[in-house]
Structure formats: structure tokens, C-alpha cells
Amino acid sequence: MSDSPLIDSLSAAVEARPDDLTLRLHLAELLVGAGRGAEAIGHAAQVLAREPGNETAQRLMSTALGGPAAAAPAPQAGAPGSPQGGASGPPPQAGGPVPAQPATPRGDDTVDWAAMEQELGDIVPPRFAKADDEPDPVQGHADRTFDVERSTITLADVGGMQEVKKRLEVSFLGPLRNPKLRSLFGKSLRGGLLLYGPPGCGKTFLARAVAGEMGAAFISLSITDVLNMWVGSSERNLHDLFQSARGHAPCVLFLDEIDALGHKRSQLNSSSMRTVVNQLLTELDGVDGNNDGVFVLAATNAPWDIDSALRRPGRLDRTLLVLPPDKAARAAILEYHLRDRPVAGIDLGKVADATEHYSGADLAHVCETAAEFAMRDSIATGEIRMIAQHDMLSAAREVRPSTDAWFSTARNVAMFANESGEYDDLAAYLKKRKLR
Known part of the structure; x- marks a missing residue:
């Protein structure tokens, strides 16, 4: 509290209504008259930030800094600072200067800029305002939340596709339903399965059905959830997604269009995208957290574009061809x-x-x-x-059928780039259809 009840009440009013510039100027004028120039500078700076050409604020700023005072308009009757307003002491004369006190003690007319910088450090606003939809490059990551679903779809809702269901049963569902057998055979509850095939054949639907069959949480991740223009933010987003999945285990984390996030690093010109791939490898290994209970399902239309490190044992080591529906x-x-x-x-x-x-x-x-x-x-x-x-x-x-174009590309891969045998199921299907 100060020795002026009027200044105290005006300060409280300004705090309650920070956008009332007229009220803020009245307070600044009283503060200058009371010899509290440093405080007046803060209020004048707030006004100038909104109205750079405000002459009253400029005059008050100049006076508080110890410069020549501009002519001040006479206060209106009843306004704060006028005799009717209850101000203590005689009001300034119309057209006369406002009494000023130096902002900091000094023995001459030179401004103590070091002290002034200390005073204004937390007052002067930034030069440029951030757009409403512009993300903050530093803050806002710790409290990120993601859509964690509980799927009501099960494999019974998937018509046909018996071979796919059988493979899913062996890879994921069987070990989950039989904990004693899982323990006996040392089967971990972690794992990665890559679903690939022509677009529009139900890879996303299958992933939701697996989550529903397990009674597990379901988090769907796309490239827009990860990539960010700020350096390091994409990697942080990816880490946050995996942390969310670990916190909701058992959880199916579905990585859609994995070829966009995990493209072959040898073909990437962007160093930032290579670091995203590296971060994805780290998360799949569970280096920064325990991935037990996190089932990673990935889907792609172009498995041949995925970095080979993503498909090594312990990561997305199992593949499943999702063909057009029978x-x-x-x-x-x-x-x-x-x-x-x-x-x-x-x-x-x-x-x-x-x-x-x-x-x-x-x-x-x-x-x-x-x-x-x-x-x-x-x-x-x-x-x-x-x-x-x-x-x-x-x-x-x-x-x-839109799948014909995909099979034309897949045929070349199955015939000329299948040394490892990872596309044997695709080659068998193409042979059955007499496409090779």
C-alpha cells in the first residue's frame, strides 16, 4: 500500500481493467506527480504498446524519464487528479508541466540506463505479436494430450479374411489370452506388425478390430501428429505419443502411412526427417521407456520405401499382406x-x-x-x-478396381527385389492371379 489511497484504488481498477487506457493514463499522471516515475513508465509503456502515437503517453514517458515535459491538458472536472476527484495536493495548472521526479537517484541530468533496463525488463512488450494459430516452439508440449480410444469393433465385424485373422491370432491375440503359455514360452507382450497392401482394403479397420478384440486402448498416429516446423519438436511429438501409449498399456499404437515417417534414410535429403526416423527407431526399441503392453501396428501401401532398420527383429519384424477382400x-x-x-x-x-x-x-x-x-x-x-x-x-x-495400379508396382518388387523372401506371400498371390 502507498500513502495515497487514490493511487491505490486506481491501481486496483487498472488491474481489474487492464485494457482501459484512459484509466491507465490517469494513474500514470498521478504517479508522475507523486514522484513515482519508474511505475509511471510501466503504465505509459503499456499504452504506447497499443497506441504508439498517443501524445499523452509520450509526454508522460518523457517527463518520467527526466526529459522536457510537453504541455499537459487540464484535467476534467471530477476526473481523477482534479480537485473534485479528491487528489491530494494542488493540481497542476492548465497548460503547465506535470511535476516530475527522476526515475532513479542520480546526481546529474544523465539517465541511468542500466537501472532503467532493470526496471523495464519485464514491462516492455515483444515487438511482434504471435498469430493466434501459430504453435509455440518451446512451451505447450508437457501437457499434450492425444485421442485415446476404446474400440468397439472386433474381428467378428471383419467379413472374411480368414488368413489375416489367423495370423493376427498367432502374433498378438493368442499370447495375450494365454498368460501361462506366454510365460512358459517367454513370449513378450511387446511387438510390432506391419500391415501392407493396396489402398482401401481395410488396414486401419483391422487395427481397430485388434484393439477391440484385446480390450486395449487405441491410439492412431498420422504424419500430421508428428511433423512440426520447429527443430526438435517432431521428435518430441513422437516421444510424447509413445509415452501416452505406455501410460495406457495395454494399448495398440497404430502408425498409419508409416512410409511417410519411416522412409529410407538413404533417400532423404532433409536431415530433420532423418532424425525423425532415428527417433522412431529409438521409441520402438523402448530405450526411453518400457514397451511391454504396447502393441505397435503399422500400415503402408509402399513397404519397399520403409527404412530397413524399422523392419529388423524386435521392431516391425512381422509383416502381413492385407489383400482385397474375398x-x-x-x-x-x-x-x-x-x-x-x-x-x-x-x-x-x-x-x-x-x-x-x-x-x-x-x-x-x-x-x-x-x-x-x-x-x-x-x-x-x-x-x-x-x-x-x-x-x-x-x-x-x-x-x-483401383488395386490394379498397385499390383503393377508390387509385381516388379516381388519379381526383382525379393531376395530376402519378405514378399513371398505377395509373390504367391500374384502367381495365383497369373500376374507374374
């Missing part, structure tokens, strides 16, 4: 996408036969196209009709 799966997918549409007399089996090699996304497009056919006829005739079998078959002829 007939049973196609029928289930078609039924799912037709469930809320008006249909009549559709033979799902025949439509499934007509859509061999179609991905799940292709089948969704077939249903959408068939609905367009029926809606177009309804508009043309003025009579609403159901989606019929001929709509579905016409749509199947119009929509071509």
Missing part, C-alpha cells in the same frame, strides 16, 4: 453400404462375384453409383424406385 468380405461390405438405402431384390453373392479384386473403397463407390442410377431414373420418371440388381451390376461394370 467374396465373403465383399458381400459383407456391400451389405454394410446398402443398409440405409432403399433396395429390393439384390443378390449380394452375384454382385460379389462381379467385383473380384475390388477394394473396400471401390465397393463403397459401387453402392454410391448404383444409388445415383436409381435416383436419376426416379427424377426422370417422377416415380421413386428402389435400387435394383441391374443398378448394382451396371455400377460394377462402370467402376473399375
